[in-house]
Amino acid sequence: MKYTASVLALAGLLAPASALTVDVDSPASIKAACKTILANLMSYYNGDQPGMTPGILPGPPPNGDYYWWEGGALWGTLIDYYHFTQDGTYNNMSEAAMVFQAGPPQNCYMPANWTASLGNDDQGFWGLSAMLAAETNFQNPPADQPQWLALAQAVWNTQAAPDRHDGTCGGGLRWQIPLTNNGYDYKNAIANGIFFNMGARLARYTGNDTYAKIAEDTWNWVAGVGLMSSGYDIYDGAHIEDNCTDIAKQQFSYNAGIYLQGAAFMYNYTNGSTLWKNRVLGLTNRAIEVFFPDGAAVEISCELSTHIQCTTDMLSFKGYLHRWMAATTQIAPFVHDIIMTTLKKSAAAAALSCDSAGVCGFRWTTGSYDGMTGAGQQMNALAALSSLLVDETYVKAPLTNGTGATSVGDPAAGLDTTGVQDGPLAPITTGDKAGASILTLLVLSGVLVGCAWLSTDFSEHGKWNAMS
Template identity: 60%
Template sequence: MSYYHGTDPGGIPGILPGPPPAGDYYWWEGGALWGTMIDYWHYTGDTTYNDLVTQAMLFQTGPNRDYMPPNVTASLGNDDQGFWGMSAMLAAEVGFPDPPSDQPQWLALAQAVFNTQADPGRHDDTCGGGLRWQIPFANNGYNYKNSIANGCFFNLGARLARYLHNSTYADWAEKSWDWVQSVGLMNSEYKIFDGAHVESNCTDINQAQFSYNNAVYLLGAAYMYNYTDGDSKWEQRVSGLVDATIRDFFRNDVAYEIACEDQMTCTTDMLSFKGYLHRWMTTMTQVAPFTADKVLPVLRRSAQAAVNQCTGPPDGKTCGFGWASGTFDQSVGAGQAMNVLGAVSSLLVSGSRAPVTSDSGGTSVGDPNAGAGSDSFIRTPTPITTGDRAGAGILTALVLASAIGTFTWMSIGG
């Protein structure tokens, strides 16, 4: 929490210092931090940070209560919004104290994120479906469809299906999983690749693999297994992903980020992935208990390796990023600390309650219509078409002017 300055004079509640160049961290990692702290409370019972977590989670909901605050539009991706939505969903599932009744509620916030992402405006026919990485059409990366954006949507759908016993969410989750496999972002060996561009019909797949992709699909698949009362299809998918994740992202049973750790080319974002891997695999063992005997011993050994390298200055307890060597690597930051906190606090899973549902102890109030109409200020403009090639230059100017005008309006706050 020493990396968080949202309550300092001039600070912005909810976010870590950033985004670049103002600080190292993009908006989404604040949402990930609060999920880590909610799990910390859930496993330890320590309420020290609860009020701070609630303040942070509510401050960033945006005017439509859907985790699309206008001031982050210039870098707003479906995955960014999804991380905040998954933290809200976690709060509902573990019974984190509900906000005051006049404030947005955890379940409703998760539903709002899901509903905005299920809106037809977020889906198109390119690559046969799937969510794009970015939400506003003017953002760099709007032409990219990636695993993490679709994984967050899949994950939320699976969890809402179980929490509310609602097949509509499950149908969306199934559809998302099928699309990811059909386009080749997840292959038959359960390797999950980063993404591809719509211009190539998603055939130019970037084969980089990141642990949080495996983790987000693993947890979602475990929830689908639970929701379907142990359907053999989802059992097989969970088992296949478990084996692939241990194979690809644990070296000698120690979490390892294969895309960047060898040469230490990890970005600030990537430096936080091991924590989600540990946390989500741990929760998986509660909603798909057949995985526990294989997974928990690996997570214990990985967490021990994490602790062994937390020997950095100034107090001899600061944690780095590389766990496998057993020595502090001088790579420090919020993500590196979140990784170890997530890994260590998750070791208390045996004494914690499994995620609840609406009829097994859940108290959070939902809203099936949450997020309705939220995309109006980022809607993709209708393309201008004409058969008159003589006017092509004029039409191009009109399109550019329209895009610039829309983006300017959007940046001001819509």
Template identity: 60%
Template structure:
């Protein structure tokens, strides 16, 4: 009898472990559909009394900061584009339009207390994606996808956002009073670079590319990206950006990698091919040990914040898109992404339904870590396997239908207090104490960037 029970238990585990399959396109479509359903179960913005566009939060009201809503809709736009399933299109459109703010630049006043350039930029990248993938356009009396992306880029290109500290570059936070205003980081400047590269390709306006290259050059000059294409988190303006936090996060590599692919596609310049090659090699080396996505800064000791738990999905999405924009990268990238996606679904065996996804893909088993980010990661990894069956991102001259406005957002990017004199150590004593903790404690160094988002 004991042997029969054991066999039944083993059989039940095997069935659970095999819930998601990715061997064929039909398997991928089916798995992606279920993952999308499970992901959207974390969203309540379309329910009575809730706020459209955002995941539950910000803390203490819920786990998620405003920016991750923007990332969610980018994931769902890609999901529609890759699978053809339009189930969530109306919800996505409502969400994306609800959060544009009074100046239609993704700076709604109610998120000012945690509004970073990277936060605004994530929403801008999702709007850009909607334009590139011909996501259904909003009604004509509403802001259009391309114009929204241009508005975000224009507010961030404003000289007021690029002060002289550290020789230029965007600060992490936009308002002076926010924790992190004294910090300049790779993700804020990487998103600005990424958006500029994509706008250059879409509109064929070289000014975007010139400014994007300036952003790249600044990141390299200040030491946030080294000669081996390792990308470090950021540094404080009080030290002229010399106290570099050397934590490496996968979304930094992903956002620069995709931007470099767009720059190469647009310019056909050998230097961008070389830079893209370097980024691909570095990203695979650092973030895909054993061909499985791994968040090196926090995963081994599980100090990952809610923000960090979503990074693997962006990495998969952006790297897969890069193979369309710069096809010479496909042979190196796609086999790794498939193996990583298999590792992702192998551990989606948790919960009462036996299909809940965790975070530690390389462990081979469900780790009990659940949430929107973890599910978004798995959905992105699975749906991106369909990249070769999808149309590459369009431009205004080859099928793009989104209406732009090159002047969108100009003059609308300032927040009260934003133009005060540069912060000093005395002004931000609390931030100085926090910096000391970051420097002295590795776990804190890796987890700090999730604070204050």
């Protein structure tokens, strides 16, 4: 369907004269608009400047705006941008940023500067970007640097270890990693969703069924504890003090996206099983119903009030939903048409939120730029528009070891607690094609990196304050 000016006018979305001009049916127009939006996005980044830290956006609050995890999300957005547009302007910067933040000694995205305020979801966002780099054959780092697949495996391994999965609430990852952090007593959908998503993708990439089995166990726990309803509503989380029985029922768009994409990878990995097909379809329909009520994506738990209640984190969620829904169409094509029809209309609305210079606001339902600027808002609009190129002939579906992927893996990555790889944890440099037994290695992992965890105020993470 073409979204012409007349259609948008009838929908109340006709752009003012000062809005960014983009034809969402023209790849050339989309690419030009994305380039403009991206230039504004990168004005928030100074990690390539002398004396600054590569990889991160300025922050954290209150002196800055952004937490460490959003840097990981930024590079994933840029990897997808390159994948969809073939514009490699920022590829070297992206590679350098992601390698710098990998963090010695284990290269599992737990760098010393950020461990005191680290959540499983924070670590997981960097792992997702590394996984995407592996799947898209993004330029590989030099051989003496951490490799994309091994980085993703390291994140997954550290999160699969026994000290992250305790017996409270019958299983599941906690939100926070340091036990002294406020939020350590909270188990939430996004931390477990990222772990599920990465397991599904690693299973498909490597052919190792252990990843898939643990991914399915994670799905079953999330559904069983009540963080996912039978109608595919995905709720934020619950506290362990009440055995996760009092569910915080706020719904955020990135939760819908992370489970949908993970389910699509499981559908693909299981050769189109009816079980996962039904789950993909259920999640797709419910995500569209909840988060695209009138065509444009809406962050329903914080955007609809008279005064926007969204934190800095929440202002970036809609872009991830667009990216992960677009990726779903590549590996679960039976939902392609319904998803792309929705994303095209939403992207057209997103473009109207940007002024003629490519500075984008947050709300996509007003038909104009709302003045709410930020890196998250730029990422949202960039993701919405660039994802429309997913059907271009040069855009390949996520690659695997058997379909041309080149990233080198290590199924023992992240498990060594000393910083010296030796014995049974010696690095495997063949891309994990042999499908070594991860479960055995997890038993050998023991205790992870010893860190002097410092107490962190819960509010610093900018997440939903009902969790406190």
